[in-house]
Amino acid sequence: MKLPSFTKRQWLTLVVFGVADFCNAICVSLQAPFYPHEAESKGAKATEYGLVFGVFELVVFLVSPLYGQHLNRLGPKFLFNAGIFTVGTCAILFGLLDRVNEHYPFIALSFLIRIVEAMGNAAFLTASFAMIAKEFPDNVATTFASLETFFGLGLIVGPTVGGALYELGGYTTPFAIMGSILFLSAVMTAFVLPSHDQADEIAHQGTSSLLQVLRIPGVLLAAASIIVTSTSIGFLQATLEPHLRRTFNLSPVVLGVMFVVNGGTYALTAPCFGWLCDSKVRPKLVTIAGCVLIILGFSLVGPAPFLAFEPELSVVITGLVCHGLGIAAQLVASFTDALRTSIDYGFPNNLETYGLISGLWTSTFALGAFIGPSMAGILFDTVGFRHATMFVVALNALVMALVLLFVLFARRPRSFKEVSADEYLLGVSGSSDQPEFLQGVRPNGRAAAAAAPVLVAAAERPPGANGYIAASSYKNRHGMWRRRDSGTVVIGPYSASYGSLESRGFLETVA
Structure with a gap:
């Protein structure tokens, strides 16, 4: 695997993005191990503090397309830095909630801070994806996958760091430290990241919309792939812990390690799938491979009702590895595929289109992350984990069939000859x-x-x-x-x- 020959500006941009992605992911995920306990001490129920987590993804889903459509007008660098500052500020404010003793004020402020934090996170992600496409036009998939590795590692490290700092200094400590670090990274990006002053493109602002992009069948399939992939991630986040705890009677430490298996596999293999999409394989073929891997993974984790053996820990670990490979393949391929397909169908190869596709990716991922835990909880309580996994298997099988039919029968758009x-x-x-x-x-x-x-x-x-x-x-x-x-x-x-x-x-x- 040959490293791409980036310029000094591109390497610096990549490093800054990596640091910002890593710190941002930690800030949005570090409260998972201890916030529920704090909420219960204020009289909150699981339904209430569960919605505090769920509303984050819902807000990202709603506002990301707006950011993407108006990226030119707002400016990608401004949106990027404003998003980081917002997430850092909200992280620090979230750390002060332990000083609110009343039940309803605590929950209300939790919702408010989490909603504003989600708006900042959506701005940060939408701008970063668009700037990747702008700065690395020949290596979009590789650089996107590399930064997803940093973000994935941050999501994995976040709960661990949060739990350790909570044990060390109490509720406020993890939020104060990580929020301050994110502030520092925002200052660094403000000075280092290049600006994209494109007055010529701003004149065309508003000529394209998300609905026009979704009218392209290939882009619609890429969006569906993102939704089912993030649904599978959210499904395991909500139900894997009780399934493993009740089946194998594992300790909290071992349970934490099990959550690292699929996330770590995703973080390590995403750049490889990015390289494939950039140089060797059509992204839709990588999407099909990702669907197969997720279907295999969920069939082993359950195990599926049609498999005639009882759950075994080694089989579960194998299934989680397959799931990590599948989500890496689908998430990387879907962004690259949506961007290339929209340009092939006549959308301008400029920052406006990059912003639209970035907003589409962020929004659809958040939609799946909202659907996954919601459906997982209902199915887990009604039919049990083994039968509940068939929901994710069926979704991925449907998307795989549609993408396969598209690859076999769809006509490729006519290539354009650029005339200067x-x-x-x-x-x-x-x-x-x-x-x-x-x-x-x-x-x-x-x-x-x-x-x-x-x-x-x-x-x-x-x-x-x-x-x-x-x-x-x-x-x-x-x-x-x-x-x-x-x-x-x-x-x-x-x-x-x-x-x-x-x-x-x-x-x-x-x-």
């Missing part, structure tokens, strides 16, 4: 140095008039990652999406959406 402004000018000027595919072609008066706005847009748009010119955007009236139903002919491999080759009366060839 200089090539176009050479082509319409009749110069002998014009590109080969434009030689002998000149527009008449109507073609020149129709092409004028396209020429302006192409001339003003910078090269590089923004190479998809304005005429290729989803809603542009000159674009392929609008012309597909108008009878416009596409000549050769060059799309009419670029304004370089017109048809039906718009071109005259030189005899």
Whole structure:
């Protein structure tokens, strides 16, 4: 596995993102071992403090698409830093709740702080995913997976660190220390992270929406994959502990180690799946492999009712390893697949699209993380753990079948040939140095008039990652999406959406 050749700026960005992801994940997860006990001492019931945890994912699901849609207007660096500062502040405030002695004020403040913290976390994640796509256009999957490793490690370390600091200094200590560390990382990112000042892209703000992205079948399947994957994670978080405790009579320390198995496997293998998606394998094939691994994992952890053997600890561990491999494959592949597919279908290759896909990923993951524990608790109480696991198996089997059918029968979108402004000018000027595919072609008066706005847009748009010119955007009236139903002919491999080759009366060839 060859390391990508990043620039100094890219390596620095990657390090800053890694530190921020790690600290942020610790802050949002460190209260798990001791907050329920503190809440019960104030008179709260399990339903109440369970919703304190659940409302976090619900808020992330609701606000992430809004952040993604308005990323250009807010600015990715501002959104990133504001999110970290918000999470750090809320972590410190959450550590002061032990001073609230009344039952209802304690629960109300817990909800309020957790909701604001979720808004900051959603901002942080949405901006970070978009900036990854912007800074690493050729290695999106690899860098995304690497940062997911840091975030996954933070989620694993968070409860351990929180429990240790709680034993050392009481309820306030873990929140005060980790919140302050996150503040310091926010200061570092404010000075180190590059800015993305793109006034040309802001002019197109609002031309794309999440609903338009979800109309693309490939993106919709990627979103479904994220939901079922995060559902499986939340399912085990809610029910694995009572299942193992009642079946094997394990100590709390061993139970904690069992939770590290799938999370650690995910953190260690995510970069490998990112590398595969970037260089070797279609992301949807990786998604299918992820579904198979999760189905296998849940069938062993139960074990499934159709398997004729009783639960064994070694089999459970094997199942958790398979689950960790499956969630790594699906989460990494889904982000890469959604981004590439949306661009292939005509969305501009710019920060606006990156923000939309980032918001989609964050929102759908949160939706699954909300559904998973909710359904797990109901099914665990009604049918038991072994039969309850079939819910996750069925969901993944359905997504796997749909993705497999899509891979076998869906038609891939037509590839675009990027034509620069200089090539176009050479082509319409009749110069002998014009590109080969434009030689002998000149527009008449109507073609020149129709092409004028396209020429302006192409001339003003910078090269590089923004190479998809304005005429290729989803809603542009000159674009392929609008012309597909108008009878416009596409000549050769060059799309009419670029304004370089017109048809039906718009071109005259030189005899």
